[in-house]
Amino acid sequence: MRPPAALRVYFLRHVQVALNSLGRLYRAPLASLMTAAVIGIALALPSGLYILTDNLQRLGSQWDGGANLSLFLRHDVSIEQAEALREKLAQWPEIERLRLITPQEALAEFRQLSGFGDTLDILDENPLPAVLALKPAAEATRPEAAAALKQRLQALPQVELAQLDLQWVKRFNALVDIVQRAIWILSALLALAVLLITGNTIRLEIQNRREEIEITKLIGATGAFIRRPFLYSGLWYGFGGALLAALLLALAFVQLNAPVRELAGLYESSFRLHLLEPGQWLLLLLCGALLGLVGAWIAVSRHLATIEPG
Amino acid sequence: MIRFDNISKRYPEGRDALQGVSFHLPAGAMAFLTGHSGAGKSTLLKLIALLERATRGQLFLDGENLTRTGKRKVPLVRRKIGMIFQNYRLLFDRTVFDNVALPLVIAGHRHQDIARRVRAALDKVGLLDKERALPITLSGGEQQRVGIARAVVNKPPLLLADEPTGNLDPELSRDIMRLFEEFNRVGVTVLIASHDLDLIARMGHPQLRLHQGRLLNPEVLAPPQ
Protein backbone atom coordinates (compact mmCIF):
# COMPACT_ATOMS: atom_id res chain seq x y z
CA MET A 1 0.00 0.00 0.00
CA ARG A 2 1.33 3.43 -0.92
CA PRO A 3 1.31 5.94 1.90
CA PRO A 4 -1.18 8.76 1.47
CA ALA A 5 0.19 11.78 -0.38
CA ALA A 6 0.10 14.06 2.69
CA LEU A 7 2.21 11.61 4.68
CA ARG A 8 4.71 11.26 1.83
CA VAL A 9 5.04 15.03 1.54
CA TYR A 10 5.51 15.28 5.32
CA PHE A 11 8.19 12.58 5.27
CA LEU A 12 9.92 14.16 2.27
CA ARG A 13 10.00 17.52 3.99
CA HIS A 14 11.65 15.94 7.03
CA VAL A 15 14.31 14.35 4.85
CA GLN A 16 14.85 17.71 3.17
CA VAL A 17 15.24 19.58 6.47
CA ALA A 18 17.55 16.86 7.81
CA LEU A 19 19.79 17.15 4.74
CA ASN A 20 19.70 20.95 4.89
CA SER A 21 20.81 20.86 8.52
CA LEU A 22 23.60 18.47 7.63
CA GLY A 23 24.65 20.75 4.77
CA ARG A 24 24.75 23.72 7.15
CA LEU A 25 27.11 21.82 9.46
CA TYR A 26 29.21 20.77 6.48
CA ARG A 27 29.64 24.39 5.41
CA ALA A 28 31.24 25.21 8.78
CA PRO A 29 33.38 22.08 9.02
CA LEU A 30 35.81 23.20 11.70
CA ALA A 31 33.20 24.43 14.19
CA SER A 32 31.00 21.38 13.58
CA LEU A 33 33.91 18.99 13.95
CA MET A 34 34.97 20.63 17.23
CA THR A 35 31.52 20.19 18.74
CA ALA A 36 31.27 16.62 17.47
CA ALA A 37 34.77 15.86 18.81
CA VAL A 38 33.89 17.07 22.31
CA ILE A 39 30.75 14.93 22.22
CA GLY A 40 32.79 12.04 20.83
CA ILE A 41 35.29 12.15 23.68
CA ALA A 42 32.49 12.41 26.23
CA LEU A 43 30.88 9.28 24.75
CA ALA A 44 34.12 7.35 24.21
CA LEU A 45 35.20 7.66 27.83
CA PRO A 46 32.43 5.66 29.53
CA SER A 47 32.20 3.26 26.56
CA GLY A 48 35.92 2.58 26.79
CA LEU A 49 35.72 1.95 30.53
CA TYR A 50 32.78 -0.35 29.99
CA ILE A 51 34.78 -2.33 27.44
CA LEU A 52 37.67 -2.50 29.91
CA THR A 53 35.58 -3.97 32.75
CA ASP A 54 33.83 -6.28 30.33
CA ASN A 55 37.22 -7.66 29.33
CA LEU A 56 38.32 -7.93 32.97
CA GLN A 57 35.22 -9.99 33.73
CA ARG A 58 35.89 -12.27 30.78
CA LEU A 59 39.44 -12.64 31.99
CA GLY A 60 38.22 -13.41 35.54
CA SER A 61 35.87 -16.16 34.43
CA GLN A 62 38.66 -17.71 32.35
CA TRP A 63 40.95 -17.79 35.35
CA ASP A 64 41.46 -21.42 36.41
CA GLY A 65 41.73 -20.60 40.07
CA GLY A 66 38.31 -18.94 39.87
CA ALA A 67 36.48 -20.53 42.75
CA ASN A 68 37.82 -23.76 44.19
CA LEU A 69 36.19 -26.11 46.66
CA SER A 70 38.07 -28.64 48.77
CA LEU A 71 36.17 -31.53 50.35
CA PHE A 72 38.07 -33.12 53.24
CA LEU A 73 36.64 -36.63 53.67
CA ARG A 74 36.19 -38.41 57.00
CA HIS A 75 38.98 -40.74 58.09
CA ASP A 76 36.68 -43.76 58.05
CA VAL A 77 35.94 -43.27 54.33
CA SER A 78 37.85 -45.86 52.33
CA ILE A 79 39.60 -45.25 49.04
CA GLU A 80 36.86 -47.22 47.24
CA GLN A 81 34.12 -45.19 48.89
CA ALA A 82 35.97 -41.97 48.04
CA GLU A 83 36.26 -43.10 44.43
CA ALA A 84 32.49 -43.87 44.36
CA LEU A 85 31.75 -40.41 45.74
CA ARG A 86 33.93 -38.88 43.09
CA GLU A 87 31.98 -40.67 40.36
CA LYS A 88 28.67 -39.59 41.87
CA LEU A 89 29.68 -35.94 42.14
CA ALA A 90 31.01 -35.95 38.59
CA GLN A 91 27.35 -36.23 37.48
CA TRP A 92 26.39 -32.94 39.15
CA PRO A 93 25.91 -30.15 36.61
CA GLU A 94 27.27 -27.52 39.02
CA ILE A 95 30.65 -29.23 39.05
CA GLU A 96 32.96 -28.82 36.15
CA ARG A 97 36.09 -30.66 37.23
CA LEU A 98 36.83 -33.03 40.08
CA ARG A 99 39.99 -34.69 41.30
CA LEU A 100 40.52 -37.21 44.08
CA ILE A 101 43.65 -36.78 46.13
CA THR A 102 44.25 -39.96 48.14
CA PRO A 103 45.95 -39.75 51.58
CA GLN A 104 49.12 -41.27 50.03
CA GLU A 105 49.19 -38.66 47.27
CA ALA A 106 48.53 -35.94 49.80
CA LEU A 107 51.36 -37.19 51.97
CA ALA A 108 53.74 -37.41 49.01
CA GLU A 109 52.88 -33.89 48.03
CA PHE A 110 53.32 -32.68 51.57
CA ARG A 111 56.61 -34.47 51.86
CA GLN A 112 57.88 -32.84 48.72
CA LEU A 113 56.64 -29.35 49.50
CA SER A 114 57.40 -29.21 53.21
CA GLY A 115 60.87 -30.76 53.12
CA PHE A 116 60.15 -32.68 56.33
CA GLY A 117 60.96 -35.85 54.33
CA ASP A 118 62.30 -38.43 56.75
CA THR A 119 60.61 -36.96 59.79
CA LEU A 120 57.29 -38.11 58.39
CA ASP A 121 58.52 -41.71 58.35
CA ILE A 122 58.30 -41.69 62.14
CA LEU A 123 54.53 -41.62 61.85
CA ASP A 124 53.22 -45.14 61.54
CA GLU A 125 49.88 -43.90 60.31
CA ASN A 126 49.12 -41.36 57.57
CA PRO A 127 47.29 -38.50 59.35
CA LEU A 128 46.08 -36.84 56.14
CA PRO A 129 42.49 -37.34 54.90
CA ALA A 130 41.47 -38.01 51.31
CA VAL A 131 40.53 -34.79 49.55
CA LEU A 132 38.21 -34.10 46.62
CA ALA A 133 39.34 -30.92 44.85
CA LEU A 134 36.62 -29.58 42.61
CA LYS A 135 36.01 -26.62 40.39
CA PRO A 136 32.41 -25.35 40.06
CA ALA A 137 30.91 -24.92 36.60
CA ALA A 138 30.89 -21.36 35.22
CA GLU A 139 27.29 -20.65 36.40
CA ALA A 140 28.21 -21.65 39.95
CA THR A 141 31.28 -19.43 40.31
CA ARG A 142 29.36 -16.37 41.51
CA PRO A 143 29.81 -16.07 45.28
CA GLU A 144 26.19 -16.87 46.28
CA ALA A 145 25.95 -19.89 43.97
CA ALA A 146 29.32 -21.21 45.13
CA ALA A 147 28.27 -20.83 48.78
CA ALA A 148 25.06 -22.76 48.11
CA LEU A 149 27.04 -25.53 46.46
CA LYS A 150 29.32 -25.66 49.45
CA GLN A 151 26.30 -26.08 51.77
CA ARG A 152 25.04 -29.07 49.78
CA LEU A 153 28.44 -30.73 49.76
CA GLN A 154 28.95 -30.14 53.47
CA ALA A 155 25.72 -32.05 54.12
CA LEU A 156 27.10 -35.24 52.53
CA PRO A 157 27.81 -37.92 55.20
CA GLN A 158 31.30 -38.71 53.83
CA VAL A 159 32.41 -35.10 54.08
CA GLU A 160 34.19 -33.86 57.18
CA LEU A 161 34.72 -30.33 55.93
CA ALA A 162 33.90 -28.43 52.75
CA GLN A 163 36.14 -25.44 52.26
CA LEU A 164 35.42 -22.75 49.73
CA ASP A 165 38.34 -20.76 48.43
CA LEU A 166 36.33 -17.72 47.56
CA GLN A 167 38.36 -14.75 48.70
CA TRP A 168 39.90 -14.03 45.35
CA VAL A 169 36.63 -14.29 43.40
CA LYS A 170 34.79 -12.22 45.96
CA ARG A 171 37.32 -9.47 45.90
CA PHE A 172 37.52 -9.48 42.16
CA ASN A 173 33.77 -9.34 41.68
CA ALA A 174 33.38 -6.66 44.31
CA LEU A 175 36.02 -4.60 42.58
CA VAL A 176 34.38 -4.95 39.18
CA ASP A 177 31.07 -4.03 40.79
CA ILE A 178 32.48 -0.81 42.20
CA VAL A 179 34.13 0.09 38.92
CA GLN A 180 30.89 -0.54 37.06
CA ARG A 181 28.96 1.68 39.44
CA ALA A 182 31.56 4.38 38.93
CA ILE A 183 31.13 4.00 35.20
CA TRP A 184 27.38 4.51 35.54
CA ILE A 185 27.90 7.71 37.50
CA LEU A 186 30.49 8.87 35.00
CA SER A 187 28.16 8.02 32.12
CA ALA A 188 25.35 10.05 33.66
CA LEU A 189 27.67 13.04 34.16
CA LEU A 190 29.06 12.82 30.65
CA ALA A 191 25.56 12.44 29.18
CA LEU A 192 24.72 15.67 30.98
CA ALA A 193 27.84 17.22 29.46
CA VAL A 194 26.71 16.15 25.98
CA LEU A 195 23.31 17.75 26.63
CA LEU A 196 25.00 20.98 27.70
CA ILE A 197 27.39 21.01 24.74
CA THR A 198 24.68 20.50 22.13
CA GLY A 199 22.32 22.80 24.01
CA ASN A 200 24.87 25.58 24.01
CA THR A 201 25.85 25.06 20.37
CA ILE A 202 22.21 25.17 19.32
CA ARG A 203 21.62 28.24 21.48
CA LEU A 204 24.40 30.06 19.61
CA GLU A 205 22.97 28.92 16.30
CA ILE A 206 19.56 30.27 17.29
CA GLN A 207 21.14 33.61 18.17
CA ASN A 208 22.98 33.76 14.85
CA ARG A 209 19.80 33.07 12.94
CA ARG A 210 17.58 35.36 14.98
CA GLU A 211 16.71 37.57 12.03
CA GLU A 212 15.79 34.57 9.92
CA ILE A 213 13.59 33.16 12.68
CA GLU A 214 11.77 36.48 13.05
CA ILE A 215 11.17 36.77 9.33
CA THR A 216 9.87 33.23 8.95
CA LYS A 217 7.54 33.75 11.91
CA LEU A 218 6.39 36.94 10.26
CA ILE A 219 5.42 35.05 7.11
CA GLY A 220 3.42 32.48 9.05
CA ALA A 221 5.83 29.70 9.96
CA THR A 222 4.59 27.39 12.71
CA GLY A 223 6.65 26.64 15.81
CA ALA A 224 7.31 23.12 14.51
CA PHE A 225 8.65 24.45 11.20
CA ILE A 226 11.10 26.76 12.97
CA ARG A 227 12.17 24.13 15.54
CA ARG A 228 12.82 21.37 13.02
CA PRO A 229 16.19 22.45 11.52
CA PHE A 230 17.65 23.05 14.99
CA LEU A 231 16.47 19.67 16.26
CA TYR A 232 18.07 17.98 13.26
CA SER A 233 21.31 19.91 13.87
CA GLY A 234 21.37 18.54 17.42
CA LEU A 235 20.65 15.05 16.13
CA TRP A 236 23.54 15.29 13.66
CA TYR A 237 25.94 16.63 16.29
CA GLY A 238 25.11 13.71 18.58
CA PHE A 239 25.30 11.15 15.79
CA GLY A 240 28.59 12.58 14.49
CA GLY A 241 29.97 12.57 18.03
CA ALA A 242 28.99 8.92 18.45
CA LEU A 243 30.70 8.05 15.15
CA LEU A 244 33.86 9.77 16.37
CA ALA A 245 33.59 7.90 19.68
CA ALA A 246 33.36 4.61 17.78
CA LEU A 247 36.43 5.62 15.81
CA LEU A 248 38.35 6.45 18.99
CA LEU A 249 37.41 3.09 20.54
CA ALA A 250 38.49 1.22 17.42
CA LEU A 251 41.81 3.09 17.39
CA ALA A 252 42.44 2.30 21.05
CA PHE A 253 41.59 -1.34 20.34
CA VAL A 254 44.12 -1.50 17.52
CA GLN A 255 46.77 0.00 19.80
CA LEU A 256 46.11 -2.47 22.64
CA ASN A 257 45.27 -5.65 20.79
CA ALA A 258 48.78 -6.76 19.78
CA PRO A 259 50.43 -6.29 23.21
CA VAL A 260 47.52 -8.05 24.96
CA ARG A 261 47.82 -11.02 22.59
CA GLU A 262 51.52 -11.18 23.25
CA LEU A 263 51.00 -11.09 27.01
CA ALA A 264 48.27 -13.75 26.84
CA GLY A 265 50.62 -15.86 24.75
CA LEU A 266 53.25 -15.68 27.46
CA TYR A 267 50.73 -17.08 29.96
CA GLU A 268 49.55 -19.68 27.43
CA SER A 269 46.11 -18.12 27.65
CA SER A 270 43.66 -17.91 24.77
CA PHE A 271 42.44 -14.56 26.09
CA ARG A 272 41.57 -11.98 23.41
CA LEU A 273 40.49 -8.35 23.79
CA HIS A 274 36.82 -8.02 23.07
CA LEU A 275 35.34 -4.79 21.63
CA LEU A 276 31.55 -4.38 21.30
CA GLU A 277 28.72 -6.51 19.91
CA PRO A 278 26.97 -5.14 16.78
CA GLY A 279 23.93 -4.30 18.90
CA GLN A 280 26.11 -2.32 21.32
CA TRP A 281 27.67 -0.29 18.51
CA LEU A 282 24.16 0.53 17.37
CA LEU A 283 23.22 1.50 20.90
CA LEU A 284 26.19 3.87 21.06
CA LEU A 285 25.11 5.64 17.85
CA LEU A 286 21.53 5.75 19.05
CA CYS A 287 22.48 7.20 22.44
CA GLY A 288 24.62 9.86 20.77
CA ALA A 289 21.87 10.90 18.38
CA LEU A 290 19.26 10.88 21.14
CA LEU A 291 21.39 12.98 23.51
CA GLY A 292 22.03 15.50 20.71
CA LEU A 293 18.32 15.67 19.97
CA VAL A 294 17.35 16.17 23.61
CA GLY A 295 20.06 18.83 24.07
CA ALA A 296 18.76 20.68 21.02
CA TRP A 297 15.21 20.32 22.28
CA ILE A 298 16.10 21.95 25.59
CA ALA A 299 17.83 24.87 23.84
CA VAL A 300 15.01 25.28 21.34
CA SER A 301 12.22 25.27 23.91
CA ARG A 302 14.09 27.77 26.06
CA HIS A 303 15.23 30.23 23.39
CA LEU A 304 12.90 30.08 20.39
CA ALA A 305 9.82 31.28 22.25
CA THR A 306 11.60 34.50 23.23
CA ILE A 307 12.08 35.48 19.59
CA GLU A 308 8.96 37.24 18.38
CA PRO A 309 8.78 39.54 15.36
CA GLY A 310 7.76 43.09 16.21
CA MET B 1 -12.21 41.73 4.78
CA ILE B 2 -10.96 43.82 7.71
CA ARG B 3 -13.22 45.23 10.40
CA PHE B 4 -12.06 47.30 13.36
CA ASP B 5 -14.64 47.64 16.10
CA ASN B 6 -13.70 50.37 18.58
CA ILE B 7 -10.09 49.17 18.77
CA SER B 8 -7.66 50.66 21.29
CA LYS B 9 -4.03 49.73 21.75
CA ARG B 10 -1.81 50.77 24.60
CA TYR B 11 1.80 49.61 24.74
CA PRO B 12 2.97 48.40 28.14
CA GLU B 13 5.06 51.51 28.66
CA GLY B 14 3.60 54.51 26.91
CA ARG B 15 0.38 56.23 25.98
CA ASP B 16 -2.38 54.95 23.71
CA ALA B 17 -1.11 54.21 20.21
CA LEU B 18 -4.68 53.72 18.96
CA GLN B 19 -7.93 54.93 20.52
CA GLY B 20 -11.43 53.81 19.53
CA VAL B 21 -10.64 53.07 15.91
CA SER B 22 -13.53 51.68 13.85
CA PHE B 23 -13.60 51.05 10.11
CA HIS B 24 -14.45 48.40 7.57
CA LEU B 25 -12.35 47.60 4.53
CA PRO B 26 -14.45 45.43 2.19
CA ALA B 27 -12.92 42.52 0.31
CA GLY B 28 -11.39 43.61 -2.98
CA ALA B 29 -10.97 47.23 -1.85
CA MET B 30 -7.76 49.28 -1.82
CA ALA B 31 -7.11 51.98 0.76
CA PHE B 32 -4.31 54.11 2.22
CA LEU B 33 -3.44 54.76 5.81
CA THR B 34 -1.94 58.20 6.47
CA GLY B 35 -0.89 60.30 9.44
CA HIS B 36 2.06 61.94 11.11
CA SER B 37 4.96 59.98 12.47
CA GLY B 38 3.79 58.23 15.61
CA ALA B 39 0.11 58.46 14.61
CA GLY B 40 -0.29 54.71 14.93
CA LYS B 41 -0.11 53.49 11.30
CA SER B 42 2.37 50.68 11.94
CA THR B 43 0.50 49.71 15.10
CA LEU B 44 -2.74 49.36 13.16
CA LEU B 45 -1.13 47.07 10.57
CA LYS B 46 0.59 45.01 13.29
CA LEU B 47 -2.75 44.36 14.96
CA ILE B 48 -4.09 42.86 11.74
CA ALA B 49 -1.07 40.53 11.37
CA LEU B 50 -1.27 39.66 15.10
CA LEU B 51 2.20 41.09 15.68
CA GLU B 52 0.53 43.05 18.48
CA ARG B 53 -2.71 42.45 20.33
CA ALA B 54 -5.43 45.04 20.85
CA THR B 55 -6.04 46.28 24.39
CA ARG B 56 -9.74 46.87 23.76
CA GLY B 57 -12.29 46.32 20.99
CA GLN B 58 -12.91 43.64 18.40
CA LEU B 59 -10.99 42.97 15.21
CA PHE B 60 -12.27 40.77 12.39
CA LEU B 61 -10.28 39.40 9.46
CA ASP B 62 -12.24 37.55 6.83
CA GLY B 63 -15.03 36.96 9.36
CA GLU B 64 -12.67 35.57 12.02
CA ASN B 65 -12.47 37.37 15.35
CA LEU B 66 -8.74 37.92 15.75
CA THR B 67 -9.04 39.04 19.35
CA ARG B 68 -9.86 35.42 20.17
CA THR B 69 -7.23 33.74 18.00
CA GLY B 70 -5.00 31.45 20.04
CA LYS B 71 -1.23 31.38 19.80
CA ARG B 72 -1.18 28.19 17.73
CA LYS B 73 -3.54 29.66 15.12
CA VAL B 74 -1.44 32.82 14.59
CA PRO B 75 0.66 31.32 11.73
CA LEU B 76 -2.50 30.39 9.82
CA VAL B 77 -3.77 33.98 10.08
CA ARG B 78 -0.43 35.34 8.85
CA ARG B 79 -0.50 33.07 5.81
CA LYS B 80 -3.64 34.88 4.65
CA ILE B 81 -1.71 38.15 4.66
CA GLY B 82 1.07 39.32 2.37
CA MET B 83 3.18 41.75 4.42
CA ILE B 84 5.53 44.30 2.91
CA PHE B 85 7.94 46.25 5.07
CA GLN B 86 9.75 49.53 4.72
CA ASN B 87 13.04 47.79 5.55
CA TYR B 88 12.21 44.82 3.27
CA ARG B 89 13.12 42.15 5.83
CA LEU B 90 14.78 39.78 3.35
CA LEU B 91 17.12 36.90 4.19
CA PHE B 92 20.48 38.17 3.03
CA ASP B 93 22.19 34.79 2.91
CA ARG B 94 19.60 33.37 0.51
CA THR B 95 19.05 34.00 -3.17
CA VAL B 96 16.15 36.05 -4.49
CA PHE B 97 14.50 32.79 -5.53
CA ASP B 98 14.79 31.28 -2.04
CA ASN B 99 13.48 34.46 -0.42
CA VAL B 100 10.40 34.51 -2.60
CA ALA B 101 9.89 30.76 -2.15
CA LEU B 102 9.83 30.99 1.67
CA PRO B 103 6.03 31.35 2.15
CA LEU B 104 5.48 28.36 -0.14
CA VAL B 105 8.07 26.26 1.67
CA ILE B 106 6.43 27.13 4.98
CA ALA B 107 3.03 26.14 3.63
CA GLY B 108 4.50 22.83 2.43
CA HIS B 109 4.07 23.14 -1.34
CA ARG B 110 5.61 20.69 -3.76
CA HIS B 111 8.94 21.41 -5.35
CA GLN B 112 7.76 21.87 -8.93
CA ASP B 113 4.85 23.93 -7.73
CA ILE B 114 7.20 26.24 -5.85
CA ALA B 115 9.48 26.87 -8.85
CA ARG B 116 6.53 27.70 -11.09
CA ARG B 117 4.90 30.08 -8.63
CA VAL B 118 8.14 31.83 -7.67
CA ARG B 119 8.94 32.54 -11.33
CA ALA B 120 5.41 33.85 -11.89
CA ALA B 121 5.76 36.22 -8.92
CA LEU B 122 9.22 37.38 -9.99
CA ASP B 123 7.95 37.92 -13.50
CA LYS B 124 5.18 40.14 -12.18
CA VAL B 125 7.63 42.43 -10.35
CA GLY B 126 10.07 42.35 -13.30
CA LEU B 127 12.91 40.50 -11.58
CA LEU B 128 12.85 37.19 -13.41
CA ASP B 129 16.49 37.62 -14.46
CA LYS B 130 17.62 38.14 -10.84
CA GLU B 131 16.40 34.88 -9.31
CA ARG B 132 19.95 33.63 -8.64
CA ALA B 133 21.16 36.95 -7.21
CA LEU B 134 21.70 37.64 -3.51
CA PRO B 135 19.57 40.51 -2.16
CA ILE B 136 22.67 42.47 -1.15
CA THR B 137 23.58 42.92 -4.83
CA LEU B 138 20.22 44.56 -5.61
CA SER B 139 19.17 48.22 -5.45
CA GLY B 140 16.66 49.41 -2.86
CA GLY B 141 13.82 49.39 -5.39
CA GLU B 142 14.72 45.89 -6.50
CA GLN B 143 14.87 44.65 -2.91
CA GLN B 144 11.46 46.16 -2.27
CA ARG B 145 10.11 44.33 -5.32
CA VAL B 146 11.58 41.05 -4.01
CA GLY B 147 9.65 41.74 -0.80
CA ILE B 148 6.49 42.30 -2.83
CA ALA B 149 7.02 39.10 -4.82
CA ARG B 150 7.41 37.22 -1.55
CA ALA B 151 4.20 38.80 -0.23
CA VAL B 152 2.08 37.81 -3.23
CA VAL B 153 3.64 34.46 -4.16
CA ASN B 154 1.09 32.37 -2.24
CA LYS B 155 -1.78 34.54 -3.52
CA PRO B 156 -3.01 35.85 -0.16
CA PRO B 157 -6.40 37.58 -0.16
CA LEU B 158 -4.92 40.58 1.72
CA LEU B 159 -1.83 42.72 1.17
CA LEU B 160 -0.55 44.99 3.94
CA ALA B 161 2.30 47.38 3.19
CA ASP B 162 4.02 49.61 5.76
CA GLU B 163 5.57 52.56 3.94
CA PRO B 164 6.64 50.51 0.94
CA THR B 165 8.02 53.55 -0.87
CA GLY B 166 9.71 55.24 2.06
CA ASN B 167 13.23 54.83 0.70
CA LEU B 168 12.52 55.12 -3.02
CA ASP B 169 12.69 57.98 -5.50
CA PRO B 170 9.39 59.34 -6.90
CA GLU B 171 9.52 57.41 -10.15
CA LEU B 172 10.18 54.06 -8.44
CA SER B 173 7.51 54.86 -5.88
CA ARG B 174 4.97 55.31 -8.64
CA ASP B 175 5.99 51.96 -10.21
CA ILE B 176 5.57 50.17 -6.90
CA MET B 177 2.15 51.76 -6.28
CA ARG B 178 1.05 50.72 -9.78
CA LEU B 179 2.08 47.18 -8.93
CA PHE B 180 -0.23 47.26 -5.90
CA GLU B 181 -3.06 48.53 -8.08
CA GLU B 182 -2.48 45.61 -10.44
CA PHE B 183 -2.85 43.12 -7.63
CA ASN B 184 -5.95 44.94 -6.43
CA ARG B 185 -7.44 44.73 -9.92
CA VAL B 186 -7.33 40.91 -9.74
CA GLY B 187 -9.22 40.91 -6.44
CA VAL B 188 -6.61 41.28 -3.71
CA THR B 189 -7.58 43.59 -0.83
CA VAL B 190 -4.82 46.15 -0.27
CA LEU B 191 -4.05 48.44 2.68
CA ILE B 192 -0.97 50.68 2.46
CA ALA B 193 0.46 52.92 5.17
CA SER B 194 2.28 55.86 3.60
CA HIS B 195 3.08 59.52 4.05
CA ASP B 196 3.76 60.15 0.39
CA LEU B 197 0.65 62.38 0.31
CA ASP B 198 1.13 63.76 -3.22
CA LEU B 199 1.39 60.33 -4.78
CA ILE B 200 -1.58 59.00 -2.81
CA ALA B 201 -3.78 61.95 -3.71
CA ARG B 202 -3.19 61.34 -7.41
CA MET B 203 -4.20 57.68 -7.14
CA GLY B 204 -7.63 58.42 -5.70
CA HIS B 205 -8.25 55.53 -3.32
CA PRO B 206 -9.94 56.02 0.04
CA GLN B 207 -7.67 57.24 2.85
CA LEU B 208 -7.86 56.47 6.55
CA ARG B 209 -6.31 59.48 8.30
CA LEU B 210 -4.86 58.86 11.74
CA HIS B 211 -3.93 61.58 14.22
CA GLN B 212 -2.48 60.62 17.59
CA GLY B 213 -4.13 57.25 17.50
CA ARG B 214 -7.58 58.49 16.47
CA LEU B 215 -9.27 58.16 13.10
CA LEU B 216 -9.95 61.68 11.73
CA ASN B 217 -12.42 60.59 9.04
CA PRO B 218 -14.37 57.60 10.34
CA GLU B 219 -17.11 58.25 7.73
CA VAL B 220 -14.90 57.19 4.78
CA LEU B 221 -14.88 53.46 5.49
CA ALA B 222 -17.63 53.35 8.09
CA PRO B 223 -18.67 49.87 9.25
CA PRO B 224 -22.20 48.90 8.17
CA GLN B 225 -24.65 49.31 11.05
Ligand SMILES: Nc1ncnc2c1ncn2[C@@H]1O[C@H](COP(=O)(O)OP(=O)(O)OP(=O)(O)O)[C@@H](O)[C@H]1O
Ligand atom coordinates in the same frame (compact mmCIF):
# COMPACT_ATOMS: atom_id res chain seq x y z
N1 LIG C 1 6.85 48.46 20.82
C1 LIG C 1 6.42 49.66 21.29
N2 LIG C 1 6.48 49.91 22.62
C2 LIG C 1 6.03 51.08 23.12
N3 LIG C 1 5.53 52.07 22.37
C3 LIG C 1 5.44 51.88 21.04
C4 LIG C 1 5.88 50.67 20.43
N4 LIG C 1 5.68 50.77 19.10
C5 LIG C 1 5.13 51.98 18.90
N5 LIG C 1 4.98 52.67 20.05
C6 LIG C 1 4.38 53.98 20.21
O1 LIG C 1 3.09 53.97 19.64
C7 LIG C 1 2.83 55.13 18.92
C8 LIG C 1 2.45 54.77 17.48
O2 LIG C 1 3.58 54.18 16.85
P1 LIG C 1 3.55 53.65 15.35
O3 LIG C 1 4.81 52.94 15.10
O4 LIG C 1 2.28 52.92 15.15
O5 LIG C 1 3.50 55.01 14.53
P2 LIG C 1 3.59 55.23 12.96
O6 LIG C 1 2.36 55.98 12.59
O7 LIG C 1 3.87 53.98 12.27
O8 LIG C 1 4.84 56.20 12.86
P3 LIG C 1 5.95 56.27 11.70
O9 LIG C 1 5.33 57.04 10.58
O10 LIG C 1 7.05 57.05 12.34
O11 LIG C 1 6.33 54.89 11.36
C9 LIG C 1 4.07 55.99 19.03
O12 LIG C 1 3.86 56.94 20.05
C10 LIG C 1 5.14 55.02 19.43
O13 LIG C 1 6.09 55.66 20.25
Ligand SMILES: [Mg+2]
Ligand atom coordinates in the same frame (compact mmCIF):
# COMPACT_ATOMS: atom_id res chain seq x y z
MG1 LIG D 1 5.48 53.14 11.16
